[in-house]
Amino acid sequence: MTDYQHVTDDMTVYRDGTIKLHGPEGYEGMRKAGRLAAEILDEMATMVAPGVTTAQLDARVREMTLDGGAVPATLGYRGYTHSCCISINHVVCHGIPSDKRLKEGDIVNIDVTPLLDGWHGDTSRMFLVGDVALKARKLVEVTYECLMIGIAEARPGARLGDIGAAIQKHAERHRYGVVREFCGHGVGRLFHDAPEVVHAARAGTGPELRPGMFMTIEPMINLGRAPVKLLNDGWTAVTRDKSLSAQFEHSIGITEEGCEIFTKSPTGLDQPPYG
Numbered sequence: 001m002t003d004y005q006h007v008t009d010d011m012t013v014y015r016d017g018t019i020k021l022h023g024p025e026g027y028e029g030m031r032k033a034g035r036l037a038a039e040i041l042d043e044m045a046t047m048v049a050p051g052v053t054t055a056q057l058d059a060r061v062r063e064m065t066l067d068g069g070a071v072p073a074t075l076g077y078r079g080y081t082h083s084c085c086i087s088i089n090h091v092v093c094h095g096i097p098s099d100k101r102l103k104e105g106d107i108v109n110i111d112v113t114p115l116l117d118g119w120h121g122d123t124s125r126m127f128l129v130g131d132v133a134l135k136a137r138k139l140v141e142v143t144y145e146c147l148m149i150g151i152a153e154a155r156p157g158a159r160l161g162d163i164g165a166a167i168q169k170h171a172e173r174h175r176y177g178v179v180r181e182f183c184g185h186g187v188g189r190l191f192h193d194a195p196e197v198v199h200a201a202r203a204g205t206g207p208e209l210r211p212g213m214f215m216t217i218e219p220m221i222n223l224g225r226a227p228v229k230l231l232n233d234g235w236t237a238v239t240r241d242k243s244l245s246a247q248f249e250h251s252i253g254i255t256e257e258g259c260e261i262f263t264k265s266p267t268g269l270d271q272p273p274y275g
Contacts, residue, residue, distance in 0.1 A: 002019060002195075002207040002208070003017065003018045003019065004018060004019045004020075004021055004210065005018040005019070005020050005021065006021045006023075006212070007020050007021065007022055007023075007026070008023060008025075009023070009025040009026075013188070013189050013190060013193075014190075015190055015192070015193050015194070017194055018194060019186060019194050019195055019207060019210075019213060020186065020188055020190075020193060020194075020212075020213070020214070021210060021211070021212030021213060022188060022212045022213075022214060022253070023212065026119075026188060026212070026214065026253075027253055027260065029116075029117060029118065029119035029188075029189075030119050030121070030188065030214060030251065030253060030262045031260075031262055032116055032117065032119065032121075033070070033114055033115070033116040033117070033119040033120060033121030033262070034121040034123065034251055034261075034262030034263040034264075035121070035262075035263075035266060036064075036065070036068040036070055036114045036116055036121055037112050037113065037114050037121035037122065037123045037251075037263050038121075038123060038263050038264060038265045038266060039064070039068070039266065040061055040064045040065065040068075040112050040114065041110060041112060041123060041124075041125050041265065041269070042265055042266070042267050042269050043060065043064060044057060044060075044061070044110050044125075044127065045125075045127065045269050045272075045274035047060060048102065048108060048110075048127040048128075048129060049102065049129065049130070050101075050102055050103055050104045050129055050130050051101055051102065051103075052101065052102050053097075053098070053099050053100060053101050053102075054086040054088075054095070054097040054098055054099075054100055054102070055097050055098055055099055057084070057086060057097065057110065058082050058083050058084055058086065058097035059083075061083045061084040061110075061112055062075070062083035062084075065083060065112070065114045068114060068116065069116060069117075070114035070115055070116035070117075070121075071114070071115050072084065072112070072113065072114060072115070073113040073114070073115040073120055073122075073191050074113060077191065080235065082096060082097045083097075083112075084097065084110060084111055084112045084113075085097075085109075085110075085111040085124075085235075086108060086109070086110050086111075087108070087109040087111070087236075087245070087247070088100075088102070088106050088107070088108050088109075089106055089107060089244055089245075090238050090239045090242050090243060090244055090245060091109075091236055091237070091238050091245065092179055092182070092220050092222070092228045092237040092238060092239060092245040092247070093109070093111070093182055093220060093237050093247060094111075094235045094236055094237055095109075095235075095236055096233060096235055096236060102129045103129065103130075104129060104130035104131060105129065105130060105131060105132055105133060105136070106128075106129035106130075106132075107126055107127070107128060107129070107132060107136050107139070107140055107244060107246060108126065108127045108128075108129060109124050109125070109126050109127075109246065109247045110124060110125060110127060111123070111124035111247075111249065112124070113191065115191075118189050119188060119189060120187050120188065120189070120190070120191050120251070121251060121262065121263055122187050122191070122216050122249065122251045122263070123216075123249050123250055123251060123263035124218065124247055124248060124249040125248060125249075125269075125270070125271070125272075126140045126143065126144070126246050126247065126248060126271070126272060127272060127274070128140065128272045128273060135223065135244075136223075136244055138174075139176065139221065139223050139244055139246050140246045140271075140272060141271070142170070142171065142174050142176065142221065143171075143219060143220075143221040143246035143247060143248055144248050144270075144271040145170060146167045146170050146171050146199075146219045146221055146248075147167075147217060147218075147219055147248040147249070147250065149166045149167060149170050150163045150164070150166055150167045150199070150217045150219060151163075151217055151250065151252060151259060151261065152166070153165075153166045154209060154215075154217070154252055154254060154258070154259040155209065155254070155257070155258040155259060156209055156210060156211055156254060156255075156256065156257075156258075157208065157209065158208075158209045159203070159204050159205055159206045159207070159208060159209070160195055160197065160198075160201070160205070160206030160207050160208075160209065161198075161201035161202050161203055161204060161205035161206040162201075162203050162204065162206075163197060163199075163201070163217060164197070164198045164199050164200050164201025164202075165200075165201050165202055165203035166203075167199045167200070167217075167219045168199065168200040168201065171219070171221050176221045176222060176223060177221070177222035177223075177224060177225045177226030177227075177239075177243075178199050178200040178219065178220075178221060178222075178226055179199070179219075179220035179221070179222060179226055179228055179245070180198070180199075180200055180226060181227075181228050181237065182220055182228075182237065183196050183197050183198045183199060183218075184196070184197030184198075184199070184215055184216040184217045184218045184249070185197060185215065185216055186213070186214060186215050187214050187215060187216050187251050188214045195207050195215065197215050197216065197217055197218075199217075199218075199219040199220070200226075209254050210254060211254050211255055211256050212253070212254065213253065213254040214251065214252070214253045214254075214262075215251070215252060215254075216249055216250065216251050216252075217249065217250060217252060218247060218248065218249030218250075219247065219248070220245060220246070220247045221245065221246055221247070222239050222241075222243050222244070222245045223243040223244040223245070224239060224241040224242075224243025224244075225239070225240065225241050225243070227239075227240040227241075228240060228245075248271070249263075250262070250263045250264070251263045
């Protein structure tokens with residue numbers, strides 16, 4: 001049985017397995033954190049280019065986060081020492097910024113989470129580096145469609161499994177693999193909370209979606225097979241068959257009518273090409 005917890009602005013919340021239901025102050029906090037996150041990714045669209053290092057991108061993410069009055073939630077999280085995750089080509093998620101330079105034809109995911117006034121704005125987008133092959137561009141396009149198809153299922157009275165079922169159906173229609181090892185999650189004043197939002201599921205299963213729920217939807221879609229493996233650094237996840245992988249992520253809140261996307265780009269740069 002699913003446990004829900006109504007939370008107020010002055011409550012201390014814990015990761016205790018309950019699904020948190022937030023009030024108006026939570027929506028306002030998530031709007032502000034989500035907007036800052038989206039603005040940071042808008043800036044990334046102006047920087048991603050051949051020859052740029054992922055460390056340079058990470059430094060700019062950190063600068064913008066701090067300038068916005070927030071802190072990067074990833075910095076110091078379980079020993080992680082960077083302000084974002086940057087995943088290139090066959091890296092599925094949690095790629096570590098470094099002196100590695102982007103090259104023509106790469107596809108890149110940048111995942112940011114500013115923590116602003118106690119609220120987490122968690123989002124990621126794909127970026128195309130120069131002239132990208134058609135099959136890679138198609139993967140990125142379909143992955144964004146998967147995100148938005150999943151979000152369209154997020155409304156009161158629906159079940160969590162409806163989101164994953166819709167994503168899985170669309171991805172597999174294109175013969176892409178849907179990553180199972182990583183999933184979306186509850187979000188808000190906690191970085192990662194209940195429920196787990198899986199991206200391959202059976203419709204009509206899982207907890208009921210209720211107004212006040214905050215969560216991320218973040219499908220990871222592979223050009224090849226679904227399985228992934230973790231590298232020795234303990235963070236970087238890659239496709240086992242070395243096929244390309246793409247991911248998009250939004251933080252959303254369930255409303256009385258449907259859902260609100262907190263991390264939507266204020267300038268319309270939600271999917272490439274951004275030029």
